[in-house]
Amino acid sequence: MNAAKRVGRGNDRERRDRIVQALEKLTQQMKNRGAELKELKKQGKKIVGYFPGGYFPEEIAYAAGAVPVALNRGGDHEPVEVSGAYMSRWIYTFGRANIGYRILGTEPIYNLIDIYIVPVTDNHVRIVADTWDVFTDMEIFRFGIPHTKHKWGVDYYLHGINSLKTKLEQLTGNKITDAKLKEAIDLSNKERELLTEISLSRKSARPPISTRDFIFLNHCSMVLDKKVTVPALQEIAASIRGKEGPETKRPRLLLTGTTLAYGDYRILDMIDAAGGMAVIEEFGEGVRHYWEKVNSNGDLMMALADRYYTRRVPPAWHRPGTERQELVVKLAREFNVKGVVWYQMMNRESDEFESYWYPDILKKQVGIPMLKLTSDYDSVERGPFSTRLETFVESIGR
Template sequence: MSKEKEQGRKIIGYSAGGFLPEELLLACDAIPLCFIQAGDNSILRNAGAYICRWFDPFWRSQIGYLTSGKDPYYTIVDLIVVPITDNHVRAFSNTVGYYTPEIESFIFGVPHVKDQIGLEYYLQGIVRLKKKLEESTGIEITESRLKQSIELCNRERELFRKISLMRKSGNFAVTSKDFVALNHGSFLADKEIMVDILESFIQEVKENTPLSKEGPRILFTGSTLAREDHKVMDIIEDSGGRVVMEEFAEGIRPYWGMVKLEGDLMANLAESYFMDRVCPGWFRPGTERLDFLVKLAKDYNTAGLIWYQLMYRESYKVESYFFPGILKKETGLPMLVLESEYDAMESGPMKTRIETFMETIRE
């Protein structure tokens, strides 16, 4: 990546959340790089010099990495793009914009309601982004370049969906950690190389011995699943459970829908990234995501749901109070709520609660 930068390519960092069309970055020959690292409580101490504790630890971690220079992925970027989705993201954007002025930032808003006005507002935002990228890179995003990028990203989404659907069966060889690692890798790796990796992985899965069918099938969901934040998945696996589906607004790439290739490509990007994707917990009304979770629980024949939220993320904390009743009514399944601030001391209590949850399911 450093060599590419030396040769003149721009590296565009962007915040997690799934509202940044990578197709635009690829179409101007920029290198997309998602800020997805978190899980280390020590980095939050760095962030404490710049922002108070009462914000989501994932977004405080992003501040810590950008201001400390401890991760090369955060210091190599030429431009930071931040789709503003809620106050935690806004706090991140405002803080790094003030304390890291050497890195230029570009923000655009993401409405919380899926309607025509919201769609037009989001479209205006990515049109502004397109112009900014053209200015930064000196490369015009033509119709043909954008179409090629959409085709490449559609192929990546198609492969992720294919792997995900393979996990519906009890006869599969894909662990949750493998799937999440591939997903996180796709935020950092060259897109064409990533597509090759996914195609090879699918072939290997078909040839490998299926995993054991024993153990409760778990739907794993929540606000954010960062790269290196795998303690809950480790505990579930050590407790005999099997995560067969992950649904997170931040940290897992949306892969269920495709961007259309006919007509106005910018409008198609807006339609796919804003209207078609399952909305995060802060959208209003929030029934779409909860209905989707119920559907996933049924489709993947799960025995229970583990809800993993980060501290101070209000929208998910509110949902975690009333969704267990909805899930129980619609599916009869139990739900365990876990909350984290990336503290190593959390592992013990989490282990006890997850083991007890697994025992309850087995009964």
């Protein structure tokens, strides 16, 4: 082996080591977040929990001097089971788990928040908010999300986040100034920019970072302080910039569906075990939507409404529904995927309805197949899911 190759391999090893160290550090910080929040509460900070549906402008909480954290845990069946005493089993899986973690007390964050912000997108999410309201002593703040992007819808959403602004000012005792709001917007935009850069690296035939690791980074950005996540993302982005991962012949897959929650990584592990490789994702809930930035010029509250409502690709059953279809097709093409795995939560009828349209859309427009999997976070799913994924991956890998 010549000297240049030895140096190159040495540099690659150092790069991988830096990424591993950054991920391990973030893993530890996620484990310690509960203790950290408890200490912040002692110092008088207000902890603002929010439902992770993509409609909560966390910049408002930062500008108020509060600490926003997503209640985004999922993947465990026990919280789903215990929720049966508090809500109908016909509420979708992630919604049932959301109250279940609070009841079990296994996730400290769920018992440390001072207020729970719930942007109401449908009846499932409304029931989540109502259940917290009835069975806990937590203050719940709801605001509605219109299902169509008309002018009145923008006005309605803007009214909702202005009411949220007033509420957080009352909660914290701090005035939200334009200067504080712009500072929070700029920091959040930097985080989005870094997530976008890291995400786009997966277009490579040899992605320098796995989708499992990327999703974990995404989830960290919804729980940890941005002054922690932004430097970590900068380090990882610098480590993979212009680099490639190991050679692979695994079929490339797009993962989409209802909710991809923190801890619900077995679907990614099963795709990997089946011989496939998820290279891009698109979900309505559970992950940060990072493609669009907030315009920090002009009226900042209107800019937040523009980013979080007008330009946000709507989830299932919201209109125009063509926006989500077009995004999935665009991502499938740009990331050169050979198939789509549709991963939905049990009883989320909006995704169930739309799941019947996508196989035809994908076949006609991209020429690729789709596999649908429906989860209740139950361990008995592993066998059937694995078998179906193996068959699917084998069929597209021929």
